[in-house]
Structures are given as structure tokens and as C-alpha cells.
Amino acid sequence: MRAVQYADGEFTPAEVAEPPALGPGQLRIAVHACGICGSDLSMSKDPCRFVHVAEAGGYPLATFDTERPVVLGHEYAGLVTEIGTGVTDFAVGDRVAGIGLATDTSTGIPTIIGYSNEYHGAFGESIVVDAYWVRQVPAGLSLEHATLAEPLHVGEMHVQQSGLTAADSALVIGCGTIGLGAILAAKAKGARVVIASEPSPKRRELAALMGADIVVDPAAQDPIALWNSLVAEGNTLVGDAAAGVLIAYECSGRAGVLNSLMHEMPFNSRIQVLAAPFADETIIPVVGQFRRIAINFGHGPYENAYDITLDRLARGIVDAEAIITGRVGLDGVADAFATLRDPKEHVKILVLPNQE
Structure with a gap:
């Protein structure tokens, strides 16, 4: 599949392997859009530091081999293309968005997509995620706007x-x-x-x-x-x-x-x-x-934070289009990251993997 790889400090469009085969409770999603996150900016500035801090802090969700390429992006929305065993709430073709977590079937350890050498992020054409964290995008809400829920x-x-x-x-x-x-x-x-x-x-x-x-x-x-x-x-x-x-x-x-x-x-x-x-x-x-x-630093209970936010977007409480200040195809990812390092005019830039 086509994606943007990050390696050796550079973003490069390339043909990469598809994400792993689906495990139980997982979905394969064709990516329509994905936002560039602040944590993506932090990682790309110093991937070794990023991984060292995650490992030293006992946080396996963001650890990977910095000597190998990764495909970033976890603020996604797209269409379901394949359904793993045990998933009953989704059908092929559903419009979805969600939190980008995938359980590695080889280890049983969850990972944030994009901060893994195998579970690619959504700066590419396809992702695999755990269905538990995925939601249907309400009718009337565009997939681009739905990426802001994350x-x-x-x-x-x-x-x-x-x-x-x-x-x-x-x-x-x-x-x-x-x-x-x-x-x-x-x-x-x-x-x-x-x-x-x-x-x-x-x-x-x-x-x-x-x-x-x-x-x-x-x-x-x-x-x-x-x-x-x-x-x-x-x-x-x-x-x-x-x-x-x-x-x-x-x-x-x-x-x-x-x-x-x-x-x-x-x-x-x-x-x-x-x-x-x-x-x-x-x-x-x-x-x-x-x-x-x-x-x-993030201790304490919370309920339905993602669902509440997705509903605000669907009801038009949030001016989503005002927040989205740029859109790029895969060839524009490197320039988008450079622009966001001095964000005088930008807030959220979306990556559209199928945009020329």
C-alpha cells in the first residue's frame, strides 16, 4: 500500500507492507483522512528520546525500533473494509472514526498505531485497529470533520x-x-x-x-x-x-x-x-x-469523552472547518510537519492519503 514512511529524520512517500492480518476483535479500515498530532511532531523531532521516555516510563503503547521506518498518524477516519472474528457492531463499508489502538496479535500488548513498526498509522491507505475503540460516524458528519474527535x-x-x-x-x-x-x-x-x-x-x-x-x-x-x-x-x-x-x-x-x-x-x-x-x-x-x-497528569475517572466529543461535532456545536487549517496528500506531509513547527497560521492539518 502507499504511505509516508518516517525514517532517519525524513518523511518519504513509499510502497509499504500492509498492516498485519486481523486478530479477533479488530477492523481493517481504508483511511480517508488523518490529522497531524502534537505527539507526532514530538516524535519526529527526536524519535530516540520519544521511545526512551516511553520505555523508561513503562509505557509500551509508544515503543518501537527507531532504526526501522514507521508510518505515523492516529487521528483517523475512514471506511471499514474487513472485520475480525467476534466483531458484531460493524459492517464492511461503515463510516468510522476512533482512537487508534491495536493489540499486537504476536504479543498481546496494545500499541498506538503509528508508534509501531508493524501497525502502521493512518498516513497511509490502510490501518488495523481494535474495534473496541472505533465508533460509527454519525450521518451528516463528514469523515474529515470526524477526525477532530480524537x-x-x-x-x-x-x-x-x-x-x-x-x-x-x-x-x-x-x-x-x-x-x-x-x-x-x-x-x-x-x-x-x-x-x-x-x-x-x-x-x-x-x-x-x-x-x-x-x-x-x-x-x-x-x-x-x-x-x-x-x-x-x-x-x-x-x-x-x-x-x-x-x-x-x-x-x-x-x-x-x-x-x-x-x-x-x-x-x-x-x-x-x-x-x-x-x-x-x-x-x-x-x-x-x-x-x-x-x-x-491524567488521574481520575471519566466517561464517554470520545462519544461526547463526536456528538458535539455531529450537532454542529464545534466549527470543525475553522479548526482544519490545511489539507495535504502524502507528498505534502513533510512540508506540513515543517509548517506546524511554527504554527502561526495553522491549527490542524489533515493528511488525505488518496489526494493527489
């Missing part, structure tokens, strides 16, 4: 895990797709105030479109200082929100942000980490104790 659902999942209530307010740092998902989820939960902090003008525009009450450029205005001033002056926008908790949703993955938040967030506040760097990070743990700040 990154946006991360925001929904973490907002649920953070325990945000209608008494609380949210500070979303970084307004890529995950941050936009956090804004949507926080507003849906009834957060008193949602502040979005983002250096990119394009992404600030989208943060406002997704419902953020206040959008700031952190180079021009400190969002935490702004929050403190709103509370101090009894601003009508804040109202009695100061009685609740300010929860920071770190979605930027930038080095140093976690340490800065620990020093600057109000006493008794919380930090929810949605995106994190792969490099070593220096924090001073006692500062968190001094300020009584809780940090959550």
Missing part, C-alpha cells in the same frame, strides 16, 4: 478528570486542538470564567470562537495576573467565581510552564496537565506544598 476528546477527558464544577473557572494554556477541546468542555461544564492564553493570533481567534470568555496573548498580558486583578476588583465577569477554584489546563507542552504555574497560580488552585514536554523538567516540589496546589 484530539478534541482529550480536552473533554481531562476536564472531567479535573473535577471542574460550575463554581470553578478555567485557565487554558495553549490553544491547539487539545486546548480548544478543553475550552469546549469547560464551557459545557458551566465554568464561571474560561481564560485562554495563546501566542498565535490564529489560535486565539479560534479560542474565542470555541467560547473562551477572555483570550490573551501571554507575551502582552499575564493571564494569572489578569485573573487576580479581576477577582480583586470584583469584576462583574468574574462575579462570585473567586469562591470556586481556578484550574489551569496546561495544553502547550512548553518547557518551564509547569514550574511557572506552581509559582504563580493562586493558593489552593489546581493544575491539570494535558500536554507535557519529553525533555527533563525542573520543578521545586515544596512550592506546590507552600501554595497548596494539586497537580494532575
Whole structure:
């Protein structure tokens, strides 16, 4: 099949082997579209570091041989072409999207498609995934727009895990797709105030479109200082929100942000980490104790985050087309990655394997 291989720091269109034969409970899907994820950018910057951190952290879902090529991409949507034994909820031809996990039939260990030398990602014509994580795309929702359910659902999942209530307010740092998902989820939960902090003008525009009450450029205005001033002056926008908790949703993955938040967030506040760097990070743990700040990297219950997000897309609550800022065929993947490293004008670029 035709796909884009990543090896030795380069993306190259090539003919590659089909994904493995289906195991029980699996589907083969012809890919229509796949989004470029922030974790794909991180991996392509330093694959050895990416795999080392995954292995050292005991995370087998993202480990592979960096000396061999991989086909990235896990934010997929497409058509079912083959059904494994035990699968009863799907038929050939179904329009589907989902979370890109596949259980390796040789080891029984799950892997994220794209972070495997055998289970290719969706920057190619075909993928194999576990049916458990796949959903029917609702009628009326395009397959391209359905790809956004995967990154946006991360925001929904973490907002649920953070325990945000209608008494609380949210500070979303970084307004890529995950941050936009956090804004949507926080507003849906009834957060008193949602502040979005983002250096990119394009992404600030989208943060406002997704419902953020206040959008700031952190180079021009400190969002935490702004929050403190709103509370101090009894601003009508804040109202009695100061009685609740300010929860920071770190979605930027930038080095140093976690340490800065620990020093600057109000006493008794919380930090929810949605995106994190792969490099070593220096924090001073006692500062968190001094300020009584809780940090959550993704612990806690959540329910139906993907389904909730897919439904929002289907009902038109999310302006999906505004989030998709580019589309490329396989020959354009290398340039798309280069563009996203300085994302002034882009948020989500889709790879369309059948586009010329």
C-alpha cells in the first residue's frame, strides 16, 4: 500500500507492507483522512528520546525500533473494509472514526498505531485497529470533520478528570486542538470564567470562537495576573467565581510552564496537565506544598469523552472547518510537519492519503 514512511529524520512517500492480518476483535479500515498530532511532531523531532521516555516510563503503547521506518498518524477516519472474528457492531463499508489502538496479535500488548513498526498509522491507505475503540460516524458528519474527535476528546477527558464544577473557572494554556477541546468542555461544564492564553493570533481567534470568555496573548498580558486583578476588583465577569477554584489546563507542552504555574497560580488552585514536554523538567516540589496546589497528569475517572466529543461535532456545536487549517496528500506531509513547527497560521492539518 502507499504511505509516508518516517525514517532517519525524513518523511518519504513509499510502497509499504500492509498492516498485519486481523486478530479477533479488530477492523481493517481504508483511511480517508488523518490529522497531524502534537505527539507526532514530538516524535519526529527526536524519535530516540520519544521511545526512551516511553520505555523508561513503562509505557509500551509508544515503543518501537527507531532504526526501522514507521508510518505515523492516529487521528483517523475512514471506511471499514474487513472485520475480525467476534466483531458484531460493524459492517464492511461503515463510516468510522476512533482512537487508534491495536493489540499486537504476536504479543498481546496494545500499541498506538503509528508508534509501531508493524501497525502502521493512518498516513497511509490502510490501518488495523481494535474495534473496541472505533465508533460509527454519525450521518451528516463528514469523515474529515470526524477526525477532530480524537484530539478534541482529550480536552473533554481531562476536564472531567479535573473535577471542574460550575463554581470553578478555567485557565487554558495553549490553544491547539487539545486546548480548544478543553475550552469546549469547560464551557459545557458551566465554568464561571474560561481564560485562554495563546501566542498565535490564529489560535486565539479560534479560542474565542470555541467560547473562551477572555483570550490573551501571554507575551502582552499575564493571564494569572489578569485573573487576580479581576477577582480583586470584583469584576462583574468574574462575579462570585473567586469562591470556586481556578484550574489551569496546561495544553502547550512548553518547557518551564509547569514550574511557572506552581509559582504563580493562586493558593489552593489546581493544575491539570494535558500536554507535557519529553525533555527533563525542573520543578521545586515544596512550592506546590507552600501554595497548596494539586497537580494532575491524567488521574481520575471519566466517561464517554470520545462519544461526547463526536456528538458535539455531529450537532454542529464545534466549527470543525475553522479548526482544519490545511489539507495535504502524502507528498505534502513533510512540508506540513515543517509548517506546524511554527504554527502561526495553522491549527490542524489533515493528511488525505488518496489526494493527489
